[in-house]
Amino acid sequence: MHIKSDDIVKVISGEDKGTVGKVLRMLRDEHKLVVEGVNRVYRHVRRSQKNPQGGRLSKEMPISISNVMLICPVCGKASRTGVRLKSDGAKECFCKKCDATIRALSPASAAKTRS
């Protein structure tokens, strides 16, 4: 999975299945991510100096990366992504539905730029 902050993803399992949202944060070490509006928990907060209003605070909790699919910015579909090597040695992530390049992963390798 090649998901980064600000990518748009679709939740494919769990309570928020079908929800589409923006990736707010990646927790790579835990293989989790936080998606806007997904897995939101509410906390009732008592009036305090920090929260003079009190009330409800909502917060998105991380979900497993395996529960989301990247939405391809080109075809707009939740897509499987693949990694391919271009002829110049550069690596890129692509959409398996429309074949568009989603993002470059690594630049052309120095050894192969001579052509």
Ligand SMILES: [Zn+2]
């Ligand atoms: Zn696509």
